[in-house]
Amino acid sequence: MKVEQRPAASPSKDALTDKATLLKLYREMLLVRRFEEKTAEMYQAAKIGGFCHLNIGEEATIVGTISALRPKDYVYSTYREHGHALAKGVEPNAVMAELFGKETGTSHGRGGSMHLFSQEHRFYGGYAIVGQALPIACGSAYAINYEEKDEVVMSIFGDGATNIGAFHESLNAAKLWHLPIVFVCVNNLYGMGTAVNRASAVTEIWKKACAYDMTGERVDGMDVLAVRRITDQLVAQAREKHEPSLLECVTYRYRGHSMSDPDTYRGKDEIKEWQTRDAILSLSDQMKKQKMLDDQEIQKIDEEVTAQVEAAVKFAEESPDPDPKDLYRDVYADQVAS
Amino acid sequence: MAVLAMRDALNQALREEMKRDQAVFLLGEDIGLYDGSFKVTRGLMKEFGEKRVLDTPIAEEIIIGTAIGAAMSGLRPVAEMMTVNFIMVAMDQVVNAAAHIRYMFGGGTKVPLVIRTPGGGGHQLGAQHSHSHENWFAHVPGLKVVAPGTPADAKGMLKSAIRDDNPVMFIENEGTYAVKGEVPDGEHLVPLDKNEVKRPGEHITICAHSRMLIVAMDAAAELEKEGISAEVVDMRALRPLDMAPVIASVKKTSRLITVEEGWRSYGVGSEIASRVYEEAFDYLDAPVARIGAAEVPAPYNKRLEKIAFPGKADVIITAKALLGKN
Ligand SMILES: Cc1ncc(C[n+]2csc(CCOP(=O)(O)OP(=O)(O)O)c2C)c(N)n1
Ligand SMILES: [Mg+2]
Numbered sequence: 001m002k003v004e005q006r007p008a009a010s011p012s013k014d015a016l017t018d019k020a021t022l023l024k025l026y027r028e029m030l031l032v033r034r035f036e037e038k039t040a041e042m043y044q045a046a047k048i049g050g051f052c053h054l055n056i057g058e059e060a061t062i063v064g065t066i067s068a069l070r071p072k073d074y075v076y077s078t079y080r081e082h083g084h085a086l087a088k089g090v091e092p093n094a095v096m097a098e099l100f101g102k103e104t105g106t107s108h109g110r111g112g113s114m115h116l117f118s119q120e121h122r123f124y125g126g127y128a129i130v131g132q133a134l135p136i137a138c139g140s141a142y143a144i145n146y147e148e149k150d151e152v153v154m155s156i157f158g159d160g161a162t163n164i165g166a167f168h169e170s171l172n173a174a175k176l177w178h179l180p181i182v183f184v185c186v187n188n189l190y191g192m193g194t195a196v197n198r199a200s201a202v203t204e205i206w207k208k209a210c211a212y213d214m215t216g217e218r219v220d221g222m223d224v225l226a227v228r229r230i231t232d233q234l235v236a237q238a239r240e241k242h243e244p245s246l247l248e249c250v251t252y253r254y255r256g257h258s259m260s261d262p263d264t265y266r267g268k269d270e271i272k273e274w275q276t277r278d279a280i281l282s283l284s285d286q287m288k289k290q291k292m293l294d295d296q297e298i299q300k301i302d303e304e305v306t307a308q309v310e311a312a313v314k315f316a317e318e319s320p321d322p323d324p325k326d327l328y329r330d331v332y333a334d335q336v337a338s
Numbered sequence: 339m340a341v342l343a344m345r346d347a348l349n350q351a352l353r354e355e356m357k358r359d360q361a362v363f364l365l366g367e368d369i370g371l372y373d374g375s376f377k378v379t380r381g382l383m384k385e386f387g388e389k390r391v392l393d394t395p396i397a398e399e400i401i402i403g404t405a406i407g408a409a410m411s412g413l414r415p416v417a418e419m420m421t422v423n424f425i426m427v428a429m430d431q432v433v434n435a436a437a438h439i440r441y442m443f444g445g446g447t448k449v450p451l452v453i454r455t456p457g458g459g460g461h462q463l464g465a466q467h468s469h470s471h472e473n474w475f476a477h478v479p480g481l482k483v484v485a486p487g488t489p490a491d492a493k494g495m496l497k498s499a500i501r502d503d504n505p506v507m508f509i510e511n512e513g514t515y516a517v518k519g520e521v522p523d524g525e526h527l528v529p530l531d532k533n534e535v536k537r538p539g540e541h542i543t544i545c546a547h548s549r550m551l552i553v554a555m556d557a558a559a560e561l562e563k564e565g566i567s568a569e570v571v572d573m574r575a576l577r578p579l580d581m582a583p584v585i586a587s588v589k590k591t592s593r594l595i596t597v598e599e600g601w602r603s604y605g606v607g608s609e610i611a612s613r614v615y616e617e618a619f620d621y622l623d624a625p626v627a628r629i630g631a632a633e634v635p636a637p638y639n640k641r642l643e644k645i646a647f648p649g650k651a652d653v654i655i656t657a658k659a660l661l662g663k664n
Contacts, residue, residue, distance in 0.1 A: 074411075108444030117443035124410065125443055129434050135400045136435060139407020139415075146363065146389060146413060166430075169400040176395065330445030331479050333503035336531070337578045 016225050019292045022283065023301075025067060025224050026293075029059035029280050030305045032083035035092060038309045039082060039099060043259045047317075048099045051128075052113045055083035057254035058186060060279030062087050064227025065154060065184050065249065068235050074122045074153040076137040079114035080186075080253075081126035084156060088123040090116065096312035102319035109322045110330070130191075131157065131164035134183070138170050141179035145242065152238045153181040160191025162205050171212040174244035182234045183246045186221070192257045193265035209246035221251030222279045339522055345515040347489035348378045348454075351496035352416065354524070356386055359414060362500055365392040365401055366418030375420050376456065376515050398424055402431035402453065406439070406505075409451040414500060419455035422471050422509070436505040437480030451505045452496070458511035458549055458599055459647050465635035468643075470548075470600035473609070475507040476577040483577040484530050485509040487551030489519040491574055494528030502530060509576075511549040511599070533580040535587065539569035542657050543587040545610055546597040547573040550648065554597050557653035568657060576606060581613050588614055592623040593660045597653055602630030627656050 016022070036054045043052050055062060058080075066075060066087035077084040085095050090106060098105025099113050106116045106123075114128040124140065127133040137155035144151045161167055162185055174181050185205045189196055197203045209216025215237065219230045227249055234245040252274040256263040287293035342350065356362045368375055370383035370393040383391035394401050398419065405415035419425045425432060432453065439449055459468030476483040482504050486492045492510070499506040536551065537558050546554035551572050558568040569587045573579075588594050594614055596607030607628035614626055632646040 076407075106444070107442065107446060110444045111442045115442045117446045119446050124407075124447075125439070127435070129430055132403075132430055132435055135403020135431065136407040136410070138400060139404040139409070140411040141407070142392075142404055143408045143411035143413050146408070165427075166399045166403065169395070169397040170403070172395060173397065173400045173404065177392075330441050332482075333440065333448040333450075336482070336504075 016228055022287055022292060025063055025228065026280070026283050026287070027301055027305065028063045028067065028087055029224060029283070030301060031092070031308065032059045032062055032086055033280060034305050034309045035086060035095070035312070036082060038313060040255070040259065042099070042313065048113065049101065050112050050114070051079065052099070052259040053080035053257065054253065054255045054259070055080060057274065058188060058221070058251045059083065060224035060227055061186055061221035061249040061251045064224040065156070065231045065247070068228055068231040069152065069154060072122060072151050074124050074137070074140045074151065075156065076124050076133040076140070076153065077126050077156045078130070078133065078158060078161070079126055079128040080158070081116055082113070085116045085118065085123050085126075089121045090118045090123050092308055092312040093315040094118070096316040097319050100316040100319070101321065102316055103322045104315070104319040131161040131166040133157065134161070134166050134170035137181060138173050138179055141174065141181040142177060144180055145178070150239055151180070152235050153179070154184055155181060156184045156186060158191060159185060159187040159189065159196050159205055160194070160199060161185070162208055163200050171209065171214060171244070171246065175212045175214050178242040179244050180238040180242050181244045182231070182238050183244065185246065185248045187248050187250050188253045190257070190266070192261070204248070206246060206248040215243065215245035216248070217245065218248040218250065221249030222277045222282070224279055224283055339520050341518050342489050342521045343515065344489045344492050344517050345376060345378050347493040347521045348496055348510070349380055349382070350521070351493040352379065352382060353385070355497055355500045356382070356390060361412065361414045362416065363390040363392065363413060364416045364418065365394055365405060367394055367396055367401070367420050369393060369418050374418065376512065378454070378515070379418065398428035399431055402428045402436065405451050405453070406431060406436050406449055409449045410439070410447045414450050416452040416454060416500060419453060421467060421512070422455045422457040423467055423469065425453070425455055432475070433478055437478045441480060448503045449505050450503045452499045452508050453505070454496070454508045454510060456510040456512045456515075458513045459631070459636050460513055460643065462638055462640055462643060463636070464638045468636035470598070470631075472507070472509045472576055473600060473605050476579070476606065476609070480505065481577060482506045482530055483509065484575055485548040486574045487514065487546070487548050487572060489517065490521045490526070491528050491572070493521050494526045495530060495574065498527050498530050506530065509548060513549045514552065517552065531575050531578045531580055533571060533573050533575050533583050535569060535583050536572045537568070537570040539567040539591070541567045541591055542593040542595065542660060543569045543571060543584065543591045544595045544597060544653060544657070545571045545573050545584055545607070547576065547606070548599065550597040550599050553648065553650055554653060557650045557657070560650065560654055561657055566657060566661060566663070573606065573610070579609065579613070581610070581617065584610060584614065585618050588618045589621045592621055594622070594626045595629060595653065595656050595660065596626065597629045597648060599647060600631055601633050602628045603633060605630055624660050627660055629653060629656055
């Protein structure tokens with residue numbers, strides 16, 4: 001599928017030029033990449049069960065959006081959320097342990113790949129029903145207004161989710177109630193095997209904001225700096241003016257929909273073409289040109305990140321399974337007979 | 339103690355809880371400016387303002403979803419679904435989200451949320467506005483389900499539901515909003531997990547909840563005149579299901595009738611009967627009799643509707659049959 005990029009409103013460029021910030025974005029994207037590569041490996045080794053959806057290819061969108069948030073800001077996501085949790089600061093150990101179904105996982109092995117959660121990091125969960133989390137995210141935003149706090153909610157979902165009723169109910173309510181929320185659509189051009197133009201009457205997702213008189217933006221989701229710049233604006237708009245927005249990040253998943261997808265509905269050339277625009281390589285190239293980074297440093301970062309991921313696997317391996325006697329724990333907040 | 343209609347008892351509970359705790363807020367369709375379809379929320383927007391009494395679009399998923407997210411973020415929302423029929427467009431939020439979130443996130447959050455909604459038929463409203471579905475919700479681990487049948491219980495259970503840290507389905511009934519009864523003033527809390535004998539008796543046990551509790555009490559009064567002493571157990575706590583008073587009663591009477599306004603198949607009575615068979619089989623002198631709605635979509639025609647829903651006569655006839663007295 002060919003996509004036309006729509007240049008986002010041009011913010012001042014100087015915000016994102018310092019080496020420390022760029023290095024941080026680079027490292028975070030690489031962590032998502034290496035973590036997901038390892039996840040695929042562990043899935044194939046049958047260490048991870050169930051459905052497993054990878055973020056590989058979408059790193060710029062993930063890190064560009066979530067890095068614009070403060071620790072107290074909320075993130076709501078989908079079943080394709082390993083990277084979102086990592087970017088929000090959830091420890092790789094706890095994420096990998098959850099994928100392994102261990103007691104030390106973010107959800108104590110009760111959730112798995114699709115249901116990561118960390119109240120402490122305000123990572124408010126992976127939800128496996130398409131579109132379900134948008135209304136819930138609105139609830140957190142309503143609570144922020146109710147208690148007059150200056151926090152923001154980011155609600156992240158796929159292109160496929162923009163055709164479901166809950167999406168429209170949420171945008172309408174967010175605008176109506178002046179909710180401090182940024183809706184982030186990760187347009188990776190497909191919902192499972194169905195291309196956007198076969199599922200959505202409007203293929204430029206940002207335009208759906210127009211129906212709700214809401215700010216809508218489209219950005220190149222393979223360019224972490226572009227994503228970050230526009231997200232900074234929209235987050236500020238949400239925080240300061242309590243005006244919601246819809247941000248469409250056009251990106252691509254290099255792997256199948258899930259680990260069990262043989263990927264027969266799109267051409268290998270298409271995948272290759274998107275890989276030539278790889279966000280991680282682009283950023284390192286750019287930083288090399290600006291003499292902020294050299295090959296030696298790149299290798300060092302990679303080694304560090306890889307070690308972090310290896311440590312997460314070791315932690316997950318060595319962690320205990322949940323105790324069978326705790327099967328009924330946390331069905332309710334109190335002790336309740338069935 | 340004042341004599342109040344059910345709707346006013348509910349209103350009192352909401353008002354008292356909103357005064358007690360700033361985190362309590364209401365949301366739903368036409369609950370504010372319009373005062374609520376059944377006037378349960380009358381006057382509350384005027385008293386507490388638009389932030390705490392939120393009129394929503396006709397969008398059930400956003401109502402329940404907003405309530406869930408707010409509950410996970412420190413508030414205590416009370417969502418009104420105009421009737422239980424409309425909650426079906428938001429079942430994903432109720433079951434897949436509200437009920438499951440705590441468990442699937444490993445206890446990482448709680449969802450202190452109340453969903454108030456009336457069911458019930460008998461007003462010639464046809465197939466899309468007349469049914470009772472409390473058994474659907476009572477099927478789901480993670481939800482608490484209550485269905486009070488007296489104004490005092492309505493007040494006391496709503497206050498307890500609002501203070502509970504779990505999602506609570508609070509099932510009301512369109513046919514009981516005007517029913518009056520004595521209601522204790524001020525702090526009056528009724529537990530969400532205790533059923534109770536509302537009328538003691540010797541010969542037969544009748545289990546019922548919500549509007550059918552009233553039907554069962556009327557039937558018991560009539561049976562008394564014919565020398566049959568019926569014990570009526572109020573099944574206001576459906577999940578968790580408190581069976582203790584039923585088991586104790588059956589051990590005494592050896593005969594049991596269950597009455598519900600919904601369909602019998604896979605219903606509340608089916609669950610009660612199963613548990614009695616498991617826990618008190620040897621005490622029974624007759625099979626458990628289940629009374630429920632005719633298994634049809636509710637008809638509009640007045641006469642058809644009357645025979646489609648259970649009434650006093652059905653309970654009386656069934657009781658006599660069980661006792662071999664017809
Ligand atoms: C309500 C619902 N219908 C169907 C599914 C099955 N399903 C899971 S993911 C998916 C595709 C969603 O695509 P998109 O929103 O674009 O997100 P992506 O997977 O591309 O990140 C489908 C159909 C589901 N989980 N929920
Ligand atoms: Mg997609």
